[in-house]
Amino acid sequence: MSDQSPLDRSPQDRSPHGRVPQDRTAQDRAAQGRTAQGRTAQGRTAQGRTAQDRTAQDRTAQDRTAQDRTAQDRSPQDRTAQDRTPHDRTAHDRVPHGGIPHGPVAHAPAAGRPLAPRVAALAFLAAGVTILALAFAIPTPALAEGTDVGPRAFPLLIGAGLTITAAINAVQCFRGSDPAHDEQAREEARVTEWRPVALLLVTLAGYVLMLEFLGYWQTTAVLFAAVARILGSRRSGRDLLVGLALALATYLLFDQLLGIHLPPGYLRWDL
Amino acid sequence: MDVLSHLGEGFAHAFSPLHLLLALGGCVLGSLVGVLPGLGPATTVALLLPLTSVVDPVGALVLFAGIYYGGMYGGSTTAILLNVPGETASVPTTLEGHPMARAGRGGAALATAAIGSFVAGTLSTLGVTFAGPAFSSIAEHIQPAEYFAILVLAFATVTAVVADAPVRGLCSLFLGLAIGLVGIDSLTGQARYTFGVPELFDGIALVAIAVGLFAIAEALYTAARLRRAPDPEPLPLRGRIGMTRQDWRRSWKPWLRGTALGMPIGALPAGGAEIPTFLSYNLERRLTKHPEQFGKGAIEGVAGPEAANNAAFSGVLVPLLTLGIPTSATASMLLIAFQMYNVQPGPQLFETQPTLVWTLIASLYIGNVVLLLLNLPLIPLWVKLLKIDRPLLTAGILVFATLGVYALAQNPFDLAVALAFGVLGFLLRRTGYPLAPLVLGAVLGPMTETQFRRALTLAEGDWTVFVTRPVSAAILALAALALIGPMLVRRRGPSARAQAEDSAPTHPVNAP
Numbered sequence: 001m002s003d004q005s006p007l008d009r010s011p012q013d014r015s016p017h018g019r020v021p022q023d024r025t026a027q028d029r030a031a032q033g034r035t036a037q038g039r040t041a042q043g044r045t046a047q048g049r050t051a052q053d054r055t056a057q058d059r060t061a062q063d064r065t066a067q068d069r070t071a072q073d074r075s076p077q078d079r080t081a082q083d084r085t086p087h088d089r090t091a092h093d094r095v096p097h098g099g100i101p102h103g104p105v106a107h108a109p110a111a112g113r114p115l116a117p118r119v120a121a122l123a124f125l126a127a128g129v130t131i132l133a134l135a136f137a138i139p140t141p142a143l144a145e146g147t148d149v150g151p152r153a154f155p156l157l158i159g160a161g162l163t164i165t166a167a168i169n170a171v172q173c174f175r176g177s178d179p180a181h182d183e184q185a186r187e188e189a190r191v192t193e194w195r196p197v198a199l200l201l202v203t204l205a206g207y208v209l210m211l212e213f214l215g216y217w218q219t220t221a222v223l224f225a226a227v228a229r230i231l232g233s234r235r236s237g238r239d240l241l242v243g244l245a246l247a248l249a250t251y252l253l254f255d256q257l258l259g260i261h262l263p264p265g266y267l268r269w270d271l
Numbered sequence: 272m273d274v275l276s277h278l279g280e281g282f283a284h285a286f287s288p289l290h291l292l293l294a295l296g297g298c299v300l301g302s303l304v305g306v307l308p309g310l311g312p313a314t315t316v317a318l319l320l321p322l323t324s325v326v327d328p329v330g331a332l333v334l335f336a337g338i339y340y341g342g343m344y345g346g347s348t349t350a351i352l353l354n355v356p357g358e359t360a361s362v363p364t365t366l367e368g369h370p371m372a373r374a375g376r377g378g379a380a381l382a383t384a385a386i387g388s389f390v391a392g393t394l395s396t397l398g399v400t401f402a403g404p405a406f407s408s409i410a411e412h413i414q415p416a417e418y419f420a421i422l423v424l425a426f427a428t429v430t431a432v433v434a435d436a437p438v439r440g441l442c443s444l445f446l447g448l449a450i451g452l453v454g455i456d457s458l459t460g461q462a463r464y465t466f467g468v469p470e471l472f473d474g475i476a477l478v479a480i481a482v483g484l485f486a487i488a489e490a491l492y493t494a495a496r497l498r499r500a501p502d503p504e505p506l507p508l509r510g511r512i513g514m515t516r517q518d519w520r521r522s523w524k525p526w527l528r529g530t531a532l533g534m535p536i537g538a539l540p541a542g543g544a545e546i547p548t549f550l551s552y553n554l555e556r557r558l559t560k561h562p563e564q565f566g567k568g569a570i571e572g573v574a575g576p577e578a579a580n581n582a583a584f585s586g587v588l589v590p591l592l593t594l595g596i597p598t599s600a601t602a603s604m605l606l607i608a609f610q611m612y613n614v615q616p617g618p619q620l621f622e623t624q625p626t627l628v629w630t631l632i633a634s635l636y637i638g639n640v641v642l643l644l645l646n647l648p649l650i651p652l653w654v655k656l657l658k659i660d661r662p663l664l665t666a667g668i669l670v671f672a673t674l675g676v677y678a679l680a681q682n683p684f685d686l687a688v689a690l691a692f693g694v695l696g697f698l699l700r701r702t703g704y705p706l707a708p709l710v711l712g713a714v715l716g717p718m719t720e721t722q723f724r725r726a727l728t729l730a731e732g733d734w735t736v737f738v739t740r741p742v743s744a745a746i747l748a749l750a751a752l753a754l755i756g757p758m759l760v761r762r763r764g765p766s767a768r769a770q771a772e773d774s775a776p777t778h779p780v781n782a783p
Contacts (some may be wrong), residue, residue: 116701116702117702117703120698120699120702120704124442124446127446127449128445131449131464134464138461138463139461140461148458148459148724148727148728149724149727149728149732150459151456151458151459151461151463153723153724153727154452154719154720154723154724155449155452155463155464157723158445158448158449158452158716159449161441161445161448162442162445162446162448162449165438165441165442165445166442166445168438169438169439169442172438178436181436181439181703184703185701185702185703188701188702191495191496192495192496192701193494193495193496193497194495196494196495196497197491197494197495197697199494200490200491200494201491201690201694204487204669204673204690204693205690207673207686208683208686208687208690209683211677211683211686212683216677220670220673220674223666223669223670223673224666224667224669224670225666227490227662227665227666227669228660228662228663228665228666229662230494230662231493231494231497231661231662231665231666232497232661232662233660233662233663239662239663239666242663243666243670246667246670247670250670250671250674254674254678258325260325260678260681261681262674262677262678262681263681
């Protein structure tokens with residue numbers, strides 16, 4: 001249940017894997033706490049590894065780089081969240097959001113290691129094998145021009161390349177030889193909420209299906225308001241108006257002025 | 272002078288009212304979208320690619336040159352005020368620029384970024400003006416085997432630069448190359464990986480791929496971290512926007528050094544903007560007279576990398592125009608723009624499309640001036656833009672993304688493709704697979720195959736041709752070194768590893 005328990009600790013944390021001891025401590029600490037301090041500690045160790053001409057001033061910049069990499073932090077919001085003081089983040093952690101469990105429970109599967117990297121690695125391997133298999137099925141025309149190697153050679157090369165790299169990648173993932181990668185996945189699992197993602201996908205799929213039937217500006221206005229709502233806007237009336245204005249403006253600009261046909265919809269509520 | 276007369280002609284075209292207006296519009300649009308958090312230059316260009324269906328080729332490329340640069344200028348604003356790098360190359364800017372803004376020196380940071388970008392942009396455009404034709408005449412003599420090797424080198428370096436795990440980068444790259452295979456084989460007419468779907472016969476629309484991987488994936492990513500991450504608060508801009516005498520004294524040398532690093536490295540068919548930017552940051556840190564300020568807001572750390580970044584951006588145009596090889600995600604978007612007009616950049620481009628090339632180059636000069644004049648006075652406006660409600664912003668991005676993709680062929684199929692790539696991009700980003708190699712693979716895959724098959728045809732089916740021709744073998748060896756070298760260094764020992772990490776960039780949003 002708790003990350004602090006040694007049982008839960010990831011196997012690779014315990015295995016030596018070429019890390020120096022004090023490294024591992026920091027690594028573990030970061031894996032457990034996931035607090036800002038934990039991450040900073042790790043950053044500083046990465047720093048310590050150079051053990052060279054680093055001055056104290058360098059360290060701040062260095063820490064941030066290490067931090068960023070650890071958290072695989074690419075989202076603007078998250079970056080700010082990280083930038084805040086540890087206190088901020090802790091406060092944030094304490095409040096359960098939308099009743100979705102997070103923290104230690106949400107991201108500690110039985111093996112103590114996140115599943116996502118291994119699933120992704122297997123998916124890549126499957127894609128590689130499929131591409132390779134389909135490449136063999138490409139018919140080579142009897143009348144290949146001159147000495148052209150035909151349409152099959154390059155796909156075979158790509159399929160083989162993907163299969164081989166994906167296999168290496170899968171072996172690495174299953175061995176857990178990249179703890180930073182696991183840590184990133186754990187962090188992602190901790191912060192991810194699937195509900196808004198699913199809602200957004202359903203909305204977009206609905207948009208794709210209904211666009212030509214209901215018409216461009218009608219569906220687009222709804223899309224705008226719906227996306228805004230899913231992402232947390234609580235002023236749906238205003239959003240719908242903004243969406244309508246935006247949709248009508250783009251419709252007029254593209255369809256009427258630039259001559260790029262946009263579907264008016266079969267219900268023909270023409271302008 | 273041949274070059275100068277061509278350039279003069281280019282300026283004559285670029286100064287036509289329509290093109291000036293397009294350059295201005297591109298700059299404004301580029302900075303506007305580039306300023307928005309989460310939208311780097313690559314996404315900016317991707318979102319605006321559909322405009323190609325509206326304007327003529329020359330006009331569109333003038334427009335895109337503006338967007339390309341505008342996105343860069345805008346990106347530095349976000350990096351400094353929000354601490355959000357729009358792409359890997361702006362990471363150093365966040366390291367020094369954001370602390371400066373926190374210390375109330377945001378105005379100086381923005382000014383040195385803008386003026387440095389102008390200096391570097393102009394000098395490196397000058398470089399492109401002369402190096403472009405020179406490279407082009409060399410490129411004409413490149414044989415297919417060597418061409419293939421150069422492409423492999425570009426793949427290898429882009430993969431090595433963006434990925435902290437090269438194996439995952441390679442997975443992305445091969446997947447991208449496989450995506451590029453979809454469609455009818457141009458040499459034999461054989462359909463491949465189309466599963467009988469007629470919409471796939473022409474291949475997967477690159478715009479749909481780009482919009483999906485960048486814009487839609489970004490929206491999904493935002494949704495996934497919704498409640499965990501509060502909106503970024505832009506720092507209020509205190510003080511005036513401008514530099515003191517001392518700022519100037521501390522900035523001009525880093526600008527020039529950044530340009531000297533950025534332009535040549537960017538111009539290599541293996542460069543990209545990340546390496547010179549990080550090199551410049553490290554160089555300034557070493558040379559500075561104020562080492563105690565580094566990490567806390569040293570102006571040199573903004574001036575140098577921003578100049579290097581911009582110089583590399585212009586440098587990247589050299590391989591793009593003369594070889595048709597983009598070495599960054601943003602350059603890939605420009606290549607897509609070219610291809611939408613059935614213009615294939617390559618050794619012949621300078622001869623077959625002189626008007627287009629030289630107008631483009633002339634508009635780069637113009638764009639730089641426009642951005643300098645425009646950007647500094649408009650910074651307060653950009654700051655306001657940073658405060659737009661995030662949900663509305665994402666909704667607006669999705670509206671434009673879907674509009675652009677639909678406008679391509681007026682067919683919902685492309686929208687479905689974009690959505691699928693949105694999901695793919697989201698999942699890849701969550702699991703730490705970089706997107707830039709994937710995009711590059713999808714964009715360059717067909718060309719790679721063509722050169723590969725031509726080389727084999729010329730060699731009468733002898734597969735050893737790539738390693739028996741000395742130049743090709745040497746380039747391939749370099750490519751292998753670029754991929755394997757960092758791995759070996761990492762494995763060596765703690766100190767070497769840390770040093771490799773030193774220059775290994777983080778992956779920010781849009782050009783991972």
